[in-house]
Amino acid sequence: MYIVGIGPGELGYLSQKAFCVLRSCEVIIGYRAYVKLLGDLVQGKEVIASSMGKELVRAETAIEQALSGRKVALISSGDSGIYGMAGVVLEIVEKRSINLDLEIIPGIPAFCAAASSLGAPIMNDFALISLSDILTPWEIIERRLTCACQGDFVIVLSHPKRKKRTWQ
Structure with a gap:
């Protein structure tokens, strides 16, 4: 089984390794919009x-x-290890003691692609903080933001908008 990061939404960002793995697999599983991005790569596959x-x-x-x-x-x-499916799968495998041949194929994270297109390279130390409160209570997110500001980090914010989070 492979967990594949497909990059930030354009096939040009797909790594050669990810491309080869996707071509070799018989089953592709993913969020509908991400599967659609793969276009012809999923042709002939379940x-x-x-x-x-x-x-x-x-x-x-x-x-x-x-x-x-x-x-x-x-x-x-993006990268399956950054707010992606790698952590979800690894938690299930560990919790259930499943013996599974598993390989994680990294992808280009969206925040790296965004920084490049903006001409704003992320240099030295930085903090990547998700504003999603689906799995993390807002109080913890606030504490992380405060600590990152106190540490004088460049801060990259992920998931800045959510339909149900209108109180910010």
């Missing part, structure tokens, strides 16, 4: 696409497919 908020289901489906002997790619935008 595609299991679902909506946002179904991360656990996607991870469990990918694990089940891999355990049944199929060559599976579970995709994430």
Whole structure:
């Protein structure tokens, strides 16, 4: 099983390794919008696409497919280890003591692509902080922001907007 970071949304950012892995897999699993970004790369493959908020289901489906002997790619935008599917899968595998041949294929994180297009390289130390309060209480997010400001870090904010978070 592969967990593949597909980059920030343009096939030109897809790594050669990710491209080769996606070509070799028989099953591609991912968030519907990310699968669509892959275009012809998914042609002739079984595609299991679902909506946002179904991360656990996607991870469990990918694990089940891999355990049944199929060559599976579970995709994430950007890098799968940064707010992506790698952590979700690894937690499930560890919690259930699943023996699974697993490889994580990194992708270009969206914040790196954004910084490059803005001509604002991220130099020295920095903090990447998600403003998503779905899995992290807002009080913890506020504390992280305060500490990053006190540390004089360049701060990259992720998930700055959410329909249900209108009180900010």
